[in-house]
Amino acid sequence: MRRLATLALACALPFTAAQASERNDIPGCYPHAQLSEHQPAPSGRELVVIIDETVQMPQPLQRSAWEHAMRYVQPGDSVRLYQFSAFLQNHYMKLQFAGQLxxxxxxxxxxxxxxxxxxxxxxxxxQQAAFFKKKFGQQFVASFGQPGTEIARSEIFGSLQKIGEEIASRPAQEKVVLLISDMLENSDFGSFYKNNQIRDIDPAAELDKVQQKNLLTDFGGARVYVHGAGLVGGDAKEAYRSGKTLQHLESFWSSYLKQSNASLMAFGSPSLNVDLK
Known part of the structure; x- marks a missing residue:
């Protein structure tokens, strides 16, 4: 750990000076080794992890999401981590981590x-690889809802609109999004709940409402993987809704993402069972 701290101190200043306009939470190695002129170009791949703080996600599902991210990331990749919630005091959309390996x-x-x-x-x-895993892991864990903290509202549309615009503006040629959420909007824009129960939504009608309220976004051609859809309950339950309800939920989000310049590659309800590609 002491060596990692030394690395951070040794690399942060020259890297920040060279990349002043781009946030990077990962200390760079080429300035540290005085080899900046030989530094290879980035891979062109970017992984964006988006975590919905309003969901009480069981530990096994959190661990599974982490493993998906770690299997995907390679040297040269860019990684970003967003947390979103309801728009309440101390609960709002945040960029928790941004780094370039x-x-x-x-x-x-x-x-x-x-x-x-x-x-x-x-x-x-x-050392950089170990530093990334530790730093990103800390922010990843901290982005999930804490036990005992109930957030009744969920601003998925509004948050994704802002995050999508940032993703679209990024220079990466290959963008993959791991979206960790129950995918159940519950805000002034609309709600997937009725009488404290999840509604069996009409996908086409819900998409019309979203379009009328200008809530679509631009994900810049990203491939999107959802983990946690339809999840209800906390650590005590991994229950989720009927197959019909989940089919309609997946159909809606597939259409939403298509209209927002993205592709839904897999819809984990709740568990994502395919690797990110």
């Missing part, structure tokens, strides 16, 4: 450099 040197460029610089770079890249 470095890619290792390969081929002729690597072979042209001295062993001392390469050893310093390789050691830093190993």
């Amino acid at each position: 470095d890619s290792p040197l390969q081929g002729k460029v690597r072979n042209s450099l001295g062993s001392t610089s390469l050893k310093q770079l390789d050691a830093c890249l190993l």
Whole structure:
């Protein structure tokens, strides 16, 4: 841990100076190794994890979501983490983490450099991977709703509209979104509940309402994976609603995302059972 703290101090200042306009919570290794001129281009891939704080998600589902993210991320990728909630005091949409992982040197460029610089770079890249996993993991866990904290409202449409606009403006060529939510809107815009129960919605009618209220967004062509859809109950229950209710819920969100320049790749209800690709 001391070495990771040293890495952060050693790398943060030169990296921030070089990338002043871009937030990066991951210290860069190439400035640290004085090899900035040899730094490879990013992979062009970006993973965006979006966590709905209003959902009391059981630990096994939280762990499964984390494992999906970790299996996807590779060196050179950009990773962002958003938390959203209802628009209440201390509960609102936040960018919890934003970072860019470095890619290792390969081929002729690597072979042209001295062993001392390469050893310093390789050691830093190993520390960077551990630093990312720890830092991102802390923010990931903290973004879930805390036991005993009930948030009755859920501003999914409004939050996704803002987050989608940010995703669309990002330079990544390949954008993947892991959306961790029950996908049950409950706000002044509309509610998927009636008499304290989940409604069996009409997907086409709900999409019309969303369009009339200008709540669509632009996800920049992202591929979206949902984890936690239809979930009810906290750690004591992993119950979810009937197959018909979930089919209608998935149909609505598939149409919403298509109209918002995105593709729904998988709809975990509640558990996402395919890997991010």
